Structures are given as structure tokens and as C-alpha cells.
Amino acid sequence: MTNLDVALKAIAEPRRRDILRLVQTIELPAGEIAAHFDVTRPAISQHLRVLKEARLIAERREGTRRLYRASPEGLAEVREFLEGFWAEHLGLLKEAVESEQRRSAHDYSAN
């Protein structure tokens, strides 16, 4: 499975998007995340693993707790996919390709 596939399947699940929104601005322990939902903690744990493997969240251990925060690293290829889609439809493909080649591998991710 490609990285694009992993990330897309991760965010295709509504509950995982809810989790992402929760830890988008603040860091939260797994238990507090689970407290926001009607499902059990193991269910949230499994979602957190999927999100982590998709590099959409980052985990930090503090004592017995595990703190999670969003980390959009895994969305890089999703973004590329979507941009290609729009560029094509706007008829801007030629220019987009050329400018992409000119600036090589430049990316404005916030790390």
C-alpha cells in the first residue's frame, strides 16, 4: 500500500476525522480523546494507531499517558493528488508541470 493510500483510507473514516479535529490545536491523552466519543477506549486506540501509521498524528509518552497531536505530514501526497486533479481541470496542467519542475521539491509543510 502506498502512502497516499494509507493517508486517504485513514481520513476516509468519519470518526478518525473527528479525532484529528480534536487534536488539531491541542495535545491530548488517549483517555481524554476517548471521553469525547460514544465508543469504547480500545476502539479509539485502534483509530489512533491507524492515524499514527498514516503519520497524521504524533505520539509522545509522558509517564503512563500517551499524548497525541495532529501532524499533517502524511497528507503531503493527498495534497499533490488533489492539486493535480484541479490543475488538470483548469487547463493549467502545462504551466503547473513546468513550475513544479522549476522549483523541484519545495513544500510548505510546517515542520
Add this chain to the structure above:
Amino acid sequence: MTNLDVALKAIAEPRRRDILRLVQTIELPAGEIAAHFDVTRPAISQHLRVLKEARLIAERREGTRRLYRASPEGLAEVREFLEGFWAEHLGLLKEAVESEQRRSAHDYSAN
């Protein structure tokens, strides 16, 4: 199911993304699309329906044939979702971050 959900689940399937890339630049009949893959035509037909209901492709009938082309209309909300995600991490929503921090936890490692 929300529109965002429909679009994300549609593009989460690798074969559907392959189909999208096929009809991204040119309009193709269903049969010719199916000819590019190892699966049967009904399988492609079902994928085309999912893509159509997600408003990611448009269908045009010409005689007995059905011509499909990409139409990124359904990706509007996907784009909004992703942009919100990046904007957050770029520190462009500083106020929202701070007010959220006041509510609950501490230590958001920003750059």
C-alpha cells in the same frame, strides 16, 4: 453520509483513483476504461457509479455508449478539510489555538 464522506470514500479506493486519472484529460466510454484493468466490466461500472455519485466524474450518453470525464466538483469539501488542516499547522489560526489551550491542556509545540 456527508458529501465530504462520500468523496473521501470514493477516492480512498486505489482503482477509483486510477479511473480518475484515466479520464482526467480525455473523455472515455465505459468499455475503454474497463479495458485498462484486469477486472471485469461490471466491477468498473460499479466504480463509475460511486465516482458519479461523489460528483467526481460526469456522464454523457452518446448512442449506446456512456462517456465519462473527470469533474472535480465533489472534491470541494475535501479541499476545505485539508486546507484547514494545513492552515492550523502553519500557525495561521493562532487565536483559535490559544483559546483552545485556555480551555483544557497545555504545551502545544509550535514553531
Add this chain to the structure above:
DNA sequence: AATTTATATTAGCCCACGCTTACGCATTGT
């Protein structure tokens, strides 16, 4: 009207996935 062409739809199979219950594993505190 009957046949051919191009495609969609249905029924059923198998596998992936989200969920729950039960259990396991570190880390902290007594």
C-alpha cells in the same frame, strides 16, 4: 421485430474493517 452492441444491475462470495469484551503491558505510587 429481432439482433447486436454497449453498459448497467443483481445475487452471492470473500475479505477488510470498526466495534466490544477480555486480557496484557508499562509506568507510577505505596
Add this chain to the structure above:
DNA sequence: ACAATGCGTAAGCGTGGGCTAATATAAATT
């Protein structure tokens, strides 16, 4: 050392989804 706390993991259940084979539909052709 032992118990408690905070989470993850495993097994199993039920549903959803992609696939195939068979059937249906609709337009063009004869």
C-alpha cells in the same frame, strides 16, 4: 514487591465493500 493507573492488543462478531457470473436494459442496426 504489589497494587493501581493509563493504554494497547487479541479474538470474535457483524456489517460493508469489491469482485465475478448471470441477467437486464437501452439504443442502434438489420
